[in-house]
Amino acid sequence: MRAAVLCQLHTTPKVEEIDLQEPMHGEVLVRIAASGICGSDVHVIHGVAPIGDSLPIILGHEGAGVVEAVGPGVTDLRRGDRVIITMGAPCGHCDYCSRGRMPFCNGNPPKATYGEMDDGTYRLSKGGQPVYSFVGIGSLGEYAVVRRRKLVKVELDAPFESLCLTSCGVTTGLGAVFNCAEVTPGASVLVFGCGGVGLCIIQGAKIAGAAKIIAVDNNPAKLDLAANFGASHCILSPQDPKELEAEIRKIAPRGVDYAFDAVGARPERLPSLMAMTDLGGLTVAVGVLGFADKVSVSAADLLYGARRLTGVRGGNGFPGLDIPRILDLYQTGRLKLDELIGATYELDDIAAAFDDAEKANHGRVVVRVTPSLL
Ligand SMILES: [Zn+2]
Ligand SMILES: [Zn+2]
Missing domain, CATH: 3.40.50.720 (NAD(P)-binding Rossmann-like Domain)
Incomplete structure (x- = not known):
């Protein structure tokens, strides 16, 4: 698959071919339709947002798309379902989750925010070496393998360019x-x-x-x-x-x-x-x-x-609760999503997209990762 990969800090991500593994137990392969570029992605490039030694990394953590395949144990999603990939993935059974404090969940592996899966391995690689994914998403690539619990299924027939913004900014x-x-x-x-x-x-x-x-x-x-x-x-x-x-x-x-x-x-x-x-x-x-x-x-x-x-x-939230509420506010005209989009780019124009996001002259920059899904 193709993805915008950041290989070194203080450089611009470049589109490269990346190897992708099948989803394992409890995981889902998502074909990314659209992804926003958030200030935090820009902060990563400049070394402000900490990613340690997790390079090369696929940026983007505001993604929405379509389920392509599900791993063993995933029974409530099927190929073709429209999903938003959320930033949080509360495990549901750690000390914090069990006390209802999901935003502080500490049940995920240490590098989950860079793509480490529950079994300690990664699903993306290049030349046999892992390629990390920012916030465990990496939505500036054609596909992402994520835990089922990072996904919220969307019934609303709204454009992916708008839906993707709900996963971080909104x-x-x-x-x-x-x-x-x-x-x-x-x-x-x-x-x-x-x-x-x-x-x-x-x-x-x-x-x-x-x-x-x-x-x-x-x-x-x-x-x-x-x-x-x-x-x-x-x-x-x-x-x-x-x-x-x-x-x-x-x-x-x-x-x-x-x-x-x-x-x-x-x-x-x-x-x-x-x-x-x-x-x-x-x-x-x-x-x-x-x-x-x-x-x-x-x-x-x-x-x-x-x-x-x-x-x-x-947002200290619980995506399964917050995102449906956000979509209800959008659907009833009380929340603007479409108007948040300042400019759209294709994946191949990733350098121009980041340049634009950096200048931040308008609303969100959105990358049309898979135009055929839009
Ligand atoms: Zn963000
Ligand atoms: Zn937890």
């Missing part, structure tokens, strides 16, 4: 609002960064009934998008966080109730966002940070201001 954005922050009606919300995830945080805040939704970005085109997705106020991000804080306090004089960082990569942004929240306000780190990054929080904010800081990984 689940992460809405999950940050609903599962993590639990934004309340009438609240004031600050969203830093208006890419795919940021736009979904804005949509989620709107659905939750937030009164003020303040979008911040350094790109005027993305602020126009933010307004279309439900932001009540849009601010072109100044260089100096103090200037931004002054702007925010003109809109929410006591500070906002919730601040979301949808960009990541810069841990120093988090304390500056905390300073823009009200007493007892909550700041949520949504964008990817490095494992070794440190966040320095002032005692004034933490203790005397009772300001809170937390992080959310992939």
Whole structure:
């Protein structure tokens, strides 16, 4: 099969021929129809998102497609079923899962997020060496072999280019609002960064009934998008966080109730966002940070201001619960998915697709991996 493979950090993925194994017990072979390119894929290339020594790797973790074959033990999916490949794969029986805390599942093998299967082996290779898959998905390839529990079957007859976005950007954005922050009606919300995830945080805040939704970005085109997705106020991000804080306090004089960082990569942004929240306000780190990054929080904010800081990984959700809800919101016109797509590319144009995703001038970049399925 053909896939966009990243062989070295700080280079562009290239389309290569990869060897593929049959799905084993509990696994499913999916023909990828479409895949989004997420900021985290770009962060991997730049060495910001940690992947250790898991190279070469197939990027892409926002995929949807069609079941091609099922491995032994998979009885509830069949060839031709339309599926979304989700980021989480709660095992259902570890210490966390058994207490209902699926987002923190620790029952998967250590390198599951790079494609390690439950038996400790990999399904993709080149020249006899494993090829890893980002988030255990690698949706920028024609096929992916994934655990059954990473799949959500979709009955809705919607375009794959839109459906694929639910697996990361939409689940992460809405999950940050609903599962993590639990934004309340009438609240004031600050969203830093208006890419795919940021736009979904804005949509989620709107659905939750937030009164003020303040979008911040350094790109005027993305602020126009933010307004279309439900932001009540849009601010072109100044260089100096103090200037931004002054702007925010003109809109929410006591500070906002919730601040979301949808960009990541810069841990120093988090304390500056905390300073823009009200007493007892909550700041949520949504964008990817490095494992070794440190966040320095002032005692004034933490203790005397009772300001809170937390992080959310992939929306802290349970895909089997979240994705059907997301699709219901989409189907009833309360959630925009089609409008999130900024540009589409074919797999062969992967370099241009990443270049576009890097510039981030518009909504999500989507790769039409198998056009015949679209
Ligand atoms: Zn992502
Ligand atoms: Zn588990």
